[in-house]
Amino acid sequence: NDGYTVSASQNTNSHVSVRTNNLMSSGTHEFHVLIEKSCSSNWVGVCDEMLDLSTFAGSQYGWILGSHGSYRHKGLNISEIPNFARDNVEIIVHLNVDNKTVAFSVDGTRYQPVTSWTNLPSKLYFVASLCFPGKFKILGSKD
Numbered sequence: 001n002d003g004y005t006v007s008a009s010q011n012t013n014s015h016v017s018v019r020t021n022n023l024m025s026s027g028t029h030e031f032h033v034l035i036e037k038s039c040s041s042n043w044v045g046v047c048d049e050m051l052d053l054s055t056f057a058g059s060q061y062g063w064i065l066g067s068h069g070s071y072r073h074k075g076l077n078i079s080e081i082p083n084f085a086r087d088n089v090e091i092i093v094h095l096n097v098d099n100k101t102v103a104f105s106v107d108g109t110r111y112q113p114v115t116s117w118t119n120l121p122s123k124l125y126f127v128a129s130l131c132f133p134g135k136f137k138i139l140g141s142k143d
Helices: none
Strands: 004-007 016-019 028-037 043-047 062-066 070-073 076-079 089-096 101-106 125-130 135-142
Touching: 004 125, 028 125, 043 089, 043 101, 062 125, 125 135
Parallel strands: none
Antiparallel strands: 004 135, 016 125, 028 089, 028 135, 043 062, 043 125, 062 070, 070 076, 089 101
16 A cells, blocks of 8 residues: 555645544554655644544644654643654654553654653544645554
8 A cells, every 4th residue: 555645725724634544442553654745834643533623633632743843732742852844754653552652753763652641542543734735645554
């Protein structure tokens, strides 16, 4: 599978979100995203079923990593890793639903799980948020 591409419309002034259809409720999972064209702020991570896809995932029910190197959930930013705001960056979201942990890899460098995210629900989806001219290639999940 070559994955599929998502992009934000030129008429969109704010972030839009896309999520997978597969609900994850147990085990470990990986989600691979290639940021082909960077926008002002690229975000990938996980979300629960309450997420409103018409808006930015980090201000609501998403637990996401942004291209400025910060983790975000319900509007709270925590800067942890180097900036990756550029084209052709590969991100892997590492989810362990049983342990309720999320970690990220950026271009092959794996970072520690986000220890401040202690409130992950037991049912999650992978999510990405982008704005124009952002273009992501969703390479899919690997379990």
